[in-house]
Amino acid sequence: MTTNTALKKPFIQTAINGILTLGMIVVGIITVTFGLYVLRTSPGTSLMEQARALLSLDSTQTWWYITRASGLMGYLLIWFSMIWGFAVGSKVFDPMLERMFSYDFHEHLSWLGLAFVGLHVVVLLFDKFQPFTIWQVLFPFVAPYRPFWTGVGIMSFYMFLLVTATFYLRAKLSKQTFRKVHYLSIPAYLGATLHGLFTGTDSPLFAVDMVYLITFLVTVFLFGYWAVTLYQRKVEEREKALAAAVKRHKERYRGSHQRSITRAR
Numbered sequence: 001m002t003t004n005t006a007l008k009k010p011f012i013q014t015a016i017n018g019i020l021t022l023g024m025i026v027v028g029i030i031t032v033t034f035g036l037y038v039l040r041t042s043p044g045t046s047l048m049e050q051a052r053a054l055l056s057l058d059s060t061q062t063w064w065y066i067t068r069a070s071g072l073m074g075y076l077l078i079w080f081s082m083i084w085g086f087a088v089g090s091k092v093f094d095p096m097l098e099r100m101f102s103y104d105f106h107e108h109l110s111w112l113g114l115a116f117v118g119l120h121v122v123v124l125l126f127d128k129f130q131p132f133t134i135w136q137v138l139f140p141f142v143a144p145y146r147p148f149w150t151g152v153g154i155m156s157f158y159m160f161l162l163v164t165a166t167f168y169l170r171a172k173l174s175k176q177t178f179r180k181v182h183y184l185s186i187p188a189y190l191g192a193t194l195h196g197l198f199t200g201t202d203s204p205l206f207a208v209d210m211v212y213l214i215t216f217l218v219t220v221f222l223f224g225y226w227a228v229t230l231y232q233r234k235v236e237e238r239e240k241a242l243a244a245a246v247k248r249h250k251e252r253y254r255g256s257h258q259r260s261i262t263r264a265r
C-alpha cells in the first residue's frame with residue numbers, strides 16, 4: 001500500500017509537469033518564431049500584416065475561428081483550475097498528491113487558462129469581419145459585438161486575473177483576505193459561462209451546449225462538496241476550541257481548589 005502510493009505520486013506529478021512544460025515550450029517557440037519574423041521583415045510593415053503574412057491567415061473566417069477556439073480552451077482551463085481548487089480545499093487529493101504540488105498545479109492551470117483568454121482577446125484586434133479596438137477589448141460594455149455579454153466576459157477576465165495574481169501575494173495577505181479574493185472566481189466563472197453561451201457563435205451546437213452543461217453540473221457538485229467539508233471543518237475547530245477551554249477551566253479550578261485545601265490545613 002505504502003509502496004504503491006510512493007510510486008504513484010512521482011509518476012502522476014512528472015506526467016502532469018511534463019505536459020505543462022511541453023505546452024509552455026510550444027507557446028514559447030511560437031512567440032519566438034513570430035518575434036524573429038518581425039525583426040527580419042522590412043520596417044514600416046504593421047504588426048498585423050506581419051502576423052497575417054506569417055500565418056497565411058488572410059481569410060475573413062480564420063481569426064474568428066481562432067477567437068472561438070481559444071475562448072473555449074481558456075474557458076475549459078479556467079473551469080478546471082476552479083474545480084481543482086475546490087478539490088484541493090476539500091483535501092480530496094491529499095492521499096495521492098503532495099499539497100505543494102496540488103497548489104502549484106492549480107496556479108499553473110489558472111495562468112494557462114488566462115493565456116488562452118489573452119489570445120482569445122488579442123485575436124479580436126486582427127479580426128477582419130468584426131474588428132475590435134484596444135479600448136473595446138479593455139473596457140466592458142462598449143464592444144461593437146453583443147456589448148453586454150462581451151462586457152461580462154471582460155469583467156470575468158479581470159476577476160480571474162485578480163484571483164490568480166493573489167497567488168503571488170499570499171504571504172503578504174491575511175488568510176481571510178486571500179480567501180475572500182479567491183471567492184471571486186465563482187462569479188467570474190458564472191460570468192464566463194454566460195459570456196460564452198450568449199456571445200459564442202458555437203452556442204447553438206449541441207456538443208458545445210453539453211460542454212457548458214457538464215462543466216456547470218460538475219462545478220455545482222464540487223462546490224457543494226467543498227462547502228460541506230468547509231462547514232464540517234469549522235464545526236470541528238469550534239468543538240476543539242470549546243474542549244480546550246473546558247480543560248483549561250477545569251485545571252484552573254482544580255489548582256485553586258488544591259490551594260484552598262492546603263491553606264485550610
Ligand code: HEM
Binds near residue numbers: 200
Ligand atoms: C475569463 C474570460 C473569458 C472567457 C473564459 C471567455 C470564453 C469565451 C467562450 C467560451 C466563447 C464562445 C466561443 C464559441 O462559441 O466558440 C467566447 C466568445 C467571445 N468572447 Fe470571450 N471569454 C473571456 C473573455 C473575453 C474578453 C475579455 C473579451 C473581449 C472583448 C471576449 C470577447 C469575446 C467575443 C467577441 C466572443 C464571440 C466570438 C464568437 O463568435 O464565438 N471574451 N468567449
